Amino acid sequence: MSKNLTSRAEDYSKWYNELVVKADLAENSAVRGCMVIKPYGFAIWEKMQAELDRMFKETGHQNAYFPLFVPKSLFEAEEKNAEGFAKECAVVTHYRLQNDPENPGKLRVDPQAKLEEELVVRPTSEAIIWNTYKGWIQSYRDLPLLINQWANVVRWEMRTRLFLRTAEFLWQEGHTAHETKEEAIQEAELMNNVYSDFVQNFMAIPVVKGLKTESERFAGADETYCIEALMQDGKALQAGTSHFLGQNFAKAFDVKFTSKEGKQDYVWATSWGVSTRLMGALIMTHSDDKGLVLPPNLAPNQVVIVPIYKGEDQLKEVTTVADGMMKDLRSLGVTVKYDNRDTLRPGAKFAQHELQGVPLRIAIGARDIANGTVELARRDNLTKEVVPSEGIAMRVKELLKEIQESLFNKALDFRDNHITKVETFDEFKNVLENKTGFISAHWDGTAETEDKIKELTKATIRCIPLDAKEEQGTCVFSGKPSTRRVLFAKAY
Amino acid sequence: MSKNLTSRAEDYSKWYNELVVKADLAENSAVRGCMVIKPYGFAIWEKMQAELDRMFKETGHQNAYFPLFVPKSLFEAEEKNAEGFAKECAVVTHYRLQNDPENPGKLRVDPQAKLEEELVVRPTSEAIIWNTYKGWIQSYRDLPLLINQWANVVRWEMRTRLFLRTAEFLWQEGHTAHETKEEAIQEAELMNNVYSDFVQNFMAIPVVKGLKTESERFAGADETYCIEALMQDGKALQAGTSHFLGQNFAKAFDVKFTSKEGKQDYVWATSWGVSTRLMGALIMTHSDDKGLVLPPNLAPNQVVIVPIYKGEDQLKEVTTVADGMMKDLRSLGVTVKYDNRDTLRPGAKFAQHELQGVPLRIAIGARDIANGTVELARRDNLTKEVVPSEGIAMRVKELLKEIQESLFNKALDFRDNHITKVETFDEFKNVLENKTGFISAHWDGTAETEDKIKELTKATIRCIPLDAKEEQGTCVFSGKPSTRRVLFAKAY
Incomplete structure (x- = not known):
């Protein structure tokens, strides 16, 4: 069987697509952009779920379940979030089919069964959850509220690829509410660390922890923490994000609490998620021309x-x-x-x-x-x-222990060998054309420069690493002064 | 808190609704008919899931995941199934919202983003799954195919009640394919037994195992096995169903296999499911006027x-x-x-x-x-x-062991005391008006009599018990000859 697999050198993208199908992980379905996760692939996902769920509970979170649908008016409530997701959402407009009088044996939408208000299939659940939290939070005694949900979400992506980008995907989304800004920021950082520990120790994938730039932030977030991994083709993959949402959703849904001192204030929020996309990261980090390579922690059969x-x-x-x-x-x-x-x-x-x-x-x-x-x-x-x-x-x-460690170290070596410091834009372009990987470069901090670089090279700022040191330098593109390096890369 | 709970004697239905909310199990959401399952309720559901999942795997089943959406044309493929669910399904017609030019700050469906083919939000997954199985099954070597899915489904019910009947609910659905009719029937019986064992031993709820009559069968099934429980108000609740689907879906989706002997034939199928409805059964079997009573096996905190x-x-x-x-x-x-x-x-x-x-x-x-x-x-x-x-x-x-047993025995006593044998239609009506519960009566086997009784009394045939003995008698309604008793009841 494996001799039929296209090699990575020949066509990396084709290798990936073939591997996912031939290793019985997933396949495309009759629904545009939606995948079927096959039993072998799902068994791996279940291992991830079990470990993450354990880690969430250990850090004080509880699971709950919120509706699949978001009424349009709730969806609109937080402006940036709505704008960010409106262009790619599935919309339910009717609640019944009827026999089609013009096509015997066929059904059609019953025009009498039009919904008064359209329902958006959740692309993410902040809106429906914060509308619910309004009823759950009155006082500081109700805080912190630490909730996670395992769910399916839908984003109508135009170009889809198994696991990496699908119209429907499975994920978990944590949604928490706090008394103070500091506590919410701590939570966002804690969960980014949980993700980093999980991805590094359990999946054997090294990651860089960082912050997104303003243009790459989650729609509705004040700050987005992320973990970024590097695939074997030198492209980056965002493996998880944790958002500090400020009081944006609390304000949009009027969620206030009475403090110990009797003062009323809006609560502070976070949300954080990882998805079946991690399956793509797993495959592209460890596998080879013979097929899938699984870290023992994730192997259904070790x-x-x-x-x-x-x-x-x-x-x-x-x-x-x-x-x-x-x-x-x-x-x-x-x-x-x-x-x-x-x-x-x-x-x-x-x-x-x-x-x-x-x-x-x-x-x-x-x-x-x-x-x-x-x-x-x-x-x-x-x-x-x-x-x-x-x-x-x-x-x-x-x-098995040795293999787990060895896979991580191999991936870490590869990743570390693919972080290139550059000082000029020529060097920058040169890395993208040859070695690829992460480019560590000074950036002037403006969205304008970021956009321009993206336009010219397709590389984006993957993150501002949390461990980046203060360093005087000049922006690789504009030449303006900069105080620290950020990581650029082409990305999935 | 508990003193605010309406008593069962006062208003059973109100008692139930209040209990679900006050005990922090679930609440209604902003979406018509969809519920929010709160952390405490979800923790109980997770215990059910874990035990069922263990039992499914022990009987050779694997989990997988199939798309949320079913293209209308696939939905139509099995006629009875389509007809059975068409009247209550959520339909996605568009994939984008846009700014509403008439209402600044509001969104509307983008008329340019109409789907070529409508997508039905799965009310059950036979159609999308059998369309997939077509690619997975070629030979007897691929059989049996024993797959389960944990998922959310949507049925646009007009009258909803928390857990018992909601537009969106969580469930598991097993979908299996077999070489022979006998093997498929065995599987359907096996899974009905798994459900019965789970509900009796784990949830402490006694059930009657039986077959549905033709009019009460799952749309698209040749035979529906079920387990029926009795609630404290004397109404029955269907706690789980397991369907022998014959070759109906195999024919609708053209799923054939080559036998050991080289012959081509359609495969034989089953499907089976239990849902968050079991939470309703749990509450209404054991709880009292002080609130919820949990069997130790299901208690998040024992x-x-x-x-x-x-x-x-x-x-x-x-x-x-x-x-x-x-x-x-x-x-x-x-x-x-x-x-x-x-x-x-x-x-x-x-x-x-x-x-x-x-x-x-x-x-x-x-x-x-x-x-x-x-x-x-x-x-x-x-x-x-x-x-x-x-x-x-x-x-x-x-x-804890003693409590688990005691709850089961108490419920069993109640149930056994609420099965009344009747010989005449007057006795039949009398039971419904006074003692309620299951009525064991002869029935002439016709849908006509079944419908008439339902129309007159609202009681339906809950099941033909699997352990019913052959017994000469006359139909309680038509007086025609009958060879065994069936169980009637009003039901949730």
């Missing part, structure tokens, strides 16, 4: 055992050994699958598990049993070795 | 500890004891919360936990510490006792 046998007797013998091994592995918390399908030869199974990124493959044959060995193959570096079956479970457990 | 103290020193002392107790409880797998809020008095806390159905409450005061005791209060029967704090964790663990 180990697969393939029996090599001729006839029923050998299969029985191998199965007995495999059963014992699986018991040991499971007792160490390792997920393992025994691939004893009789419809495929071992070679075809190897190819499939390689394509689907199973971190470790164990092959057991009659000779192995005689020798007290197994064949152990690593997906990440494609090495194989014959090892004693004695103590294999502990060895696997340690190896 | 135990709450309330400190009774004067001054900081006493609080510290109590907290030390409570900390030890919580450690012991958690090590036994009991979920426990320490309610040390300083904004509420103990009495107000007691009332809130009673209203929210926390199964066990432990109160600890200075005197208790001196005596080596705690006060232990059961929510289900409202009894209190002072018990030694020594060995409390084990005692709580056992008590």
Whole structure:
């Protein structure tokens, strides 16, 4: 199977599209821009969800569920937010179909069933949630309100790509309310750190933490924190965002609270989200020309055992050994699958598990049993070795840890080798044409320069890194004075 | 708080509506018929989800995700299904809003952004899923296909009630494909049994397993299995359904497979689902005039500890004891919360936990510490006792088991006392007017009689119980011969 995969060097974009489909992660559906997430892809997403959900709860958040639809008038309430999403939203206008008198057997919209007010399918839920919070918040005793929602959202994107940009996608959106500006900013920073920890430690993807420039901010936010990752083709990918919303939504929906001192004030807000887009980041960070490479933390099966046998007797013998091994592995918390399908030869199974990124493959044959060995193959570096079956479970457990770390370090090396400091606009353009990756450059802080650079190079300011040091310099484009570098890149 | 709750005797329906809101389970939203599931209600739903998901996976099912939207032409493909849902579906007709030239600051649908084909917001996903399965199924090797989806669906109901009937609701829908009719029927029965086990053992709600009559079947099914529960007001509630779909969807979407013998045939299908409606069943089965009563399996907090103290020193002392107790409880797998809020008095806390159905409450005061005791209060029967704090964790663990069983038995007694055998239509009407509950009666098997009875009494055939015995009799309405009894009731 894997030999059919286009190589990254040949056509990176085609490689990605093929991989997503061939590894059984997702496919396009009959609905423009909407994807089907297949069981294998969804199992990976479920692992992400479980870990994120645990982290959210550990930081004091609770889940809830708000309506899919946002009445148009609520949608309009926060001006910038409405403007930001109006151009790409699905709108429900009717609530019934009827038999089409002109086409027997067909249905049409019932003109009698027009809604008095159109409903927007949520592109994000600030509007419907803040309209609800109005009823939940009266006093400082009701604060902080720390809520998360796992949901589907719809943004009518014109150019879509599986996981990276789809009309409907799955995500989580946190929406919190606080007494003070400081507390809300702390929350926005905390959640950006939760995202960064999750993406780095769990997904093995290094990220830069930073702030968005004003033009790249979430529509309705006063400040947007983000984590930015770098893909193997040198393009950046925004992996998560956490917004300090100021009092914008509280004002739009009139959400005030009485403080301990009896004063009335608007509450302070944050919102933060990551989505199935992370699947795209996962794929493009670790995978290779053979297919998907999964960090052990995210692999639905961390180990697969393939029996090599001729006839029923050998299969029985191998199965007995495999059963014992699986018991040991499971007792160490390792997920393992025994691939004893009789419809495929071992070679075809190897190819499939390689394509689907199973971190470790164990092959057991009659000779192995005689020798007290197994064949152990690593997906990440494609090495194989014959090892004693004695103590294999502990060895696997340690190896999985090693693979997780090794994938992160490899991605970190790549990323660090693709941050280029430039001083002139020629250097800037040169990086984009050759090495690609992040460009660390001085910027004069104006939207005008930012727009101009985008127009000329398609590179955008990915973020103002939080750890950027004060440094005197001059803007790479305008030559005006600047006090710190920002990261530019072309981006997904 | 609880004293504000209308009693069941006074107005059952009002009691329910108030309880849902006051116990912080859900509330109505700004969108007609759509609810907000509040954190406490959602935590209960999450417990249901986790257990069901475990049971689905244990029976070989995998999760996946399919689009929210169904293009109208796919929706039309299975005639009965389309007809069954066309009258109550939300329809997306446009994909953009624009500034309204007549109302500055307002948005309107952009007439230029009309979709070529309308999109139906899924009322159920058979159409979009079977259109996808067409690409996934070629040979017997691809079967059985056992997939589940957790999703939101929309049915534009005219009369809605929190959890019981809402325009948008959350559910899971299983969609499976099989080689043979027998295997598909087995799957439909298996999943109805999974539902029955879950609802009885986990939710402590007794159910009758049965088949729907033709007129009550799912639109597009050849047979609908169901579980029916009885609420405290004597009305029935359909708690879950599992459909044998025959080859209806396979034919509508042309999904054929090649058998082992090389023959081509349409595949056989099932679908099955339970929804947030189960929250309604939970509330109406166990709760009382003081508020919610939760079976321990579903309680976000199985135990709450309330400190009774004067001054900081006493609080510290109590907290030390409570900390030890919580450690012991958690090590036994009991979920426990320490309610040390300083904004509420103990009495107000007691009332809130009673209203929210926390199964066990432990109160600890200075005197208790001196005596080596705690006060232990059961929510289900409202009894209190002072018990030694020594060995409390084990005692709580056992008590939770006892409460779970006791709630089931109480509900079972009620249900069994509310199944009345009748032989005449006068007896039939008499039961509906007085005792209510299920009526076990002979029926001649015709839709005509079923409709007539419904018209006259509002009672419907809830199911033909699977364990019904062959028995010669005459139809309670038409006097025609009948060979077994069915269960009638008014229903939610």
